[in-house]
Amino acid sequence: MALAACAAPFKADVSRFQSQLPAPAGQTFAVVAEDPKLSGGLEFAQYAGLVQDRLAKLGYTPVEDPAKASLIVRFDYGVDNGRERVRTTSAMSPYWGPWYGYNPYGFYRPSRFGPWGGPWNYGWYDPFFDNGIDSYTVYTSGISLKIDRAADGERVFEGKAEAVSTSNRLQYLVPNLVESMFTGFPGNSGETVRITVAPEKK
Template sequence: MQMLPSLRALVTIALSAALAGCVTVNSTTTVFHNITKPETFSIRPTAPISESLEAKSYADLIAQKLIENGWSKSDKAATDVQFAYSIDNGHQEIDSVPVFGQTGGGTTYSSGTVYGGGGFGTYSGTSYTPPTFGIVGASTYSYSVYTRKLMVWIDEKSTKKRIYEATVVSRGSSSSFNVVARCMIDALFKDFPGKSGQTTKISADGNKCVVNETKS
């Protein structure tokens, strides 16, 4: 006979499914710019991360995205691209998942006494109906949520005027910026340079990165 999953197992399965959704990177990107055409550029992280090897790897990713959009990296660049990033210490949030269990059916035992004109008698017996299953309650769990931020600025070197600034903010379960960096950079360069003053919300994951987009 096939064993039915235990209540604890069902709770574990439901909880694991809920936590699996936390790998999604939900980003909000806000852009302001007056870029009219692709330019030559140099790129550098801001202090105090300017010497960080991690930051330099992000510089390469950002540079590649600019090149894909028609820009050219140059030692005599017309523009200066700077960027910074951060991640907070996180905070706890509480959520719940349904608990599945048996809601009816199974084996029922009954007994009693029957009285009549000729006296009385006792009876006992068991009956069986197929069990039914459904939601019998809820289980709560807590998890950490971290806020990650990426900021990029582009200035004209000759005039020192800013021609582009963008901020990407994402929230999720990862306490490492590196885990979500590529997806946040992909979100930043979705339809680059974008419409000035527009906020774009993008859902991303580690495989496809940009998978959904809404604008406001």
């Protein structure tokens, strides 16, 4: 069962909000790190390049100097330390295991992400179901994307994409989360959609 879980795709939940996001024509943008500690890093530059490419394909014009951009795109990403997930092999039910109330949407670095980052909810344990279990580690990953007008600092877009998977490799997770963010971009304001992301190739 654990091997099957590793091969399964994970679902990315994407929430987006917008307010007068400018049409691409004539708009320049620069991607900057939401977390100053990531600024200037090679890893951030690689993932920021993914965001830049997607916005460029939509018709926005990238610039290197934020001072010359009409839109400032603030980008962040991360993955938590993982939690053990338990499944029963009991024939009593294919849906319930000994752990109840599992909440896959606890997020990483809640101090930075505020109300949409929260602790994991482990639920409660019922030994009635504990007659043969398998366990494996799952990780919660996510990205945050915010777009501000450079002229007055007004926020015109913000979105987040989160996923629970058996991989903690940012090199795999971040590109897929960026793809999820830009699927149907900018989306309907206030709507959360679930997008299936392909499993990691072994």
